[in-house]
Amino acid sequence: MNVLLVHAHPEPRSLSGSLKDLSVERLRRNGHEVMVSDLYAMRWKPAIDADDFLDHDSQAPLDVAAASGHAYATATQSADIAAEQEKLLRADAVILQFPMWWFSMPAILKGWVDRVYAYGLAYGVGEHSERRWGDRYGEGRFVGKRAMLVVTVGGWADHYSERGINGRMDDLLFPINHGILHYPGFTVLPPFIVYRTSKMDAARYRQTADELSARLDRLWTTAPIAYRLQNGGDYEIPSMRLKSGLSAGRSGLRIHTAED
Amino acid sequence: MNVLLVHAHPEPRSLSGSLKDLSVERLRRNGHEVMVSDLYAMRWKPAIDADDFLDHDSQAPLDVAAASGHAYATATQSADIAAEQEKLLRADAVILQFPMWWFSMPAILKGWVDRVYAYGLAYGVGEHSERRWGDRYGEGRFVGKRAMLVVTVGGWADHYSERGINGRMDDLLFPINHGILHYPGFTVLPPFIVYRTSKMDAARYRQTADELSARLDRLWTTAPIAYRLQNGGDYEIPSMRLKSGLSAGRSGLRIHTAED
Numbered sequence: 001m002n003v004l005l006v007h008a009h010p011e012p013r014s015l016s017g018s019l020k021d022l023s024v025e026r027l028r029r030n031g032h033e034v035m036v037s038d039l040y041a042m043r044w045k046p047a048i049d050a051d052d053f054l055d056h057d058s059q060a061p062l063d064v065a066a067a068s069g070h071a072y073a074t075a076t077q078s079a080d081i082a083a084e085q086e087k088l089l090r091a092d093a094v095i096l097q098f099p100m101w102w103f104s105m106p107a108i109l110k111g112w113v114d115r116v117y118a119y120g121l122a123y124g125v126g127e128h129s130e131r132r133w134g135d136r137y138g139e140g141r142f143v144g145k146r147a148m149l150v151v152t153v154g155g156w157a158d159h160y161s162e163r164g165i166n167g168r169m170d171d172l173l174f175p176i177n178h179g180i181l182h183y184p185g186f187t188v189l190p191p192f193i194v195y196r197t198s199k200m201d202a203a204r205y206r207q208t209a210d211e212l213s214a215r216l217d218r219l220w221t222t223a224p225i226a227y228r229l230q231n232g233g234d235y236e237i238p239s240m241r242l243k244s245g246l247s248a249g250r251s252g253l254r255i256h257t258a259e260d
Numbered sequence: 261m262n263v264l265l266v267h268a269h270p271e272p273r274s275l276s277g278s279l280k281d282l283s284v285e286r287l288r289r290n291g292h293e294v295m296v297s298d299l300y301a302m303r304w305k306p307a308i309d310a311d312d313f314l315d316h317d318s319q320a321p322l323d324v325a326a327a328s329g330h331a332y333a334t335a336t337q338s339a340d341i342a343a344e345q346e347k348l349l350r351a352d353a354v355i356l357q358f359p360m361w362w363f364s365m366p367a368i369l370k371g372w373v374d375r376v377y378a379y380g381l382a383y384g385v386g387e388h389s390e391r392r393w394g395d396r397y398g399e400g401r402f403v404g405k406r407a408m409l410v411v412t413v414g415g416w417a418d419h420y421s422e423r424g425i426n427g428r429m430d431d432l433l434f435p436i437n438h439g440i441l442h443y444p445g446f447t448v449l450p451p452f453i454v455y456r457t458s459k460m461d462a463a464r465y466r467q468t469a470d471e472l473s474a475r476l477d478r479l480w481t482t483a484p485i486a487y488r489l490q491n492g493g494d495y496e497i498p499s500m501r502l503k504s505g506l507s508a509g510r511s512g513l514r515i516h517t518a519e520d
Contacts, residue, residue: 164502
């Protein structure tokens with residue numbers, strides 16, 4: 001299998017860098033081909049702009065979605081964007097590995113999503129009408145591929161628990177897991193989270209490394225998050241509201257996962 | 261009063277650009293001093309890295325929080341970071357205005373947060389012990405300042421409603437409103453959201469402009485989101501779990517706002 005590991009940390013000698021090296025080695029030992037996009041090492045350009053669209057008339061107003069769609073369809077995208085899209089399309093699984101900064105991903109990784117997720121590739125796919133609102137949330141170009149977040153977090157697990165002050169981790173990651181991964185069709189695995197990164201010692205590192213290795217060994221068999229399908233009958237069309245009766249008695253973002 | 265408007269859109273002639281111009285004009289007409297950080301126009305550097313810390317030994321591993329704290333305390337930060345911090349400290353209100361891309365802010369704005377929010381300024385403030393976990397979530401350096409998001413969204417409002425497929429808008433914005441604004445002490449106002457941006461015509465634009473103008477006129481009087489205070493008695497210390505009995509019968513991220 002082919003695995004794409006997208007890594008976003010400025011220091012290779014960090015915990016995040018060590019876990020990236022460990023992952024690459026483990027996956028290769030398991031017989032997989034591993035592609036690594038080490039965004040800081042690549043000096044990845046984070047901000048999408050007119051320079052990304054080679055065919056764009058520099059005097060004309062930039063409509064990002066329209067320019068992205070045209071450039072993707074006519075192969076006039078910036079070469080760095082096209083190269084990442086090729087990796088994505090080749091990959092059977094994608095791992096996004098990053099430190100949580102301000103309850104989300106680092107800017108350089110957000111910029112990978114903003115630029116690589118072109119109109120026609122990750123959105124604007126399928127029929128958009130009163131009957132159907134595109135191929136998304138379980139459908140789309142990345143169907144059949146698995147994806148998993150590996151996140152390092154400075155704070156305590158308690159603070160991210162069900163009633164923890166930072167918000168429940170699954171809710172904080174919903175914009176990424178549901179909005180960035182489920183949306184274009186990935187099968188989304190539960191994230192692997194390492195808390196209290198500044199309190200890491202040798203024993204905890206070994207334990208963390210073992211747990212991550214076990215998750216990588218089960219990359220193809222781990223049960224995914226049961227996010228609902230947009231076009232599977234659970235949502236009204238075109239309002240895209242969850243039908244009444246479903247997730248009865250639940251509220252918050254977890255209504256978008258199927259009941260056990 | 262002083263208002264800082266941080267704007268993140270690559271095209272000045274966009275809806276987002278128009279709403280920015282309108283805001284600046286309206287606030288000035290109301291007698292306020294307006295500082296604008298137009299991140300694309302400034303060619304803001306999004307990715308935090310060792311170059312941001314002028315005193316950092318290039319051979320030493322980069323610990324981002326430690327380097328940020330040292331650079332902030334010793335005035336050895338990159339000049340662009342220090343300039344934004346000065347604006348933040350002068351501001352009585354901050355407006356973050358951006359298009360929602362992939363259920364979050366554009367990379368260039370996330371990079372403004374990652375870089376400007378230094379250790380010692382926006383986090384790592386106050387006593388951290390078993391008795392107290394810092395001055396945050398309602399305390400911190402930005403206490404007394406107001407903040408508001410102005411967000412343009414391509415999709416339909418229904419899709420972001422209570423049971424909408426994208427997730428409830430307030431939940432999607434929680435990592436920003438609660439995690440980026442409430443955390444360092446801002447008083448957070450309800451966001452101003454414009455949906456279906458591609459379906460904007462002259463009549464809808466006038467209505468949107470009027471509604472935004474009214475929100476700007478009430479910047480100092482609008483009731484804020486009632487996020488709970490970390491150190492106000494609602495959370496257990498040090499687990500920082502919401503005390504049992506509070507938000508009874510509610511679940512999801514809304515438990516972190518006080519009941520009516």
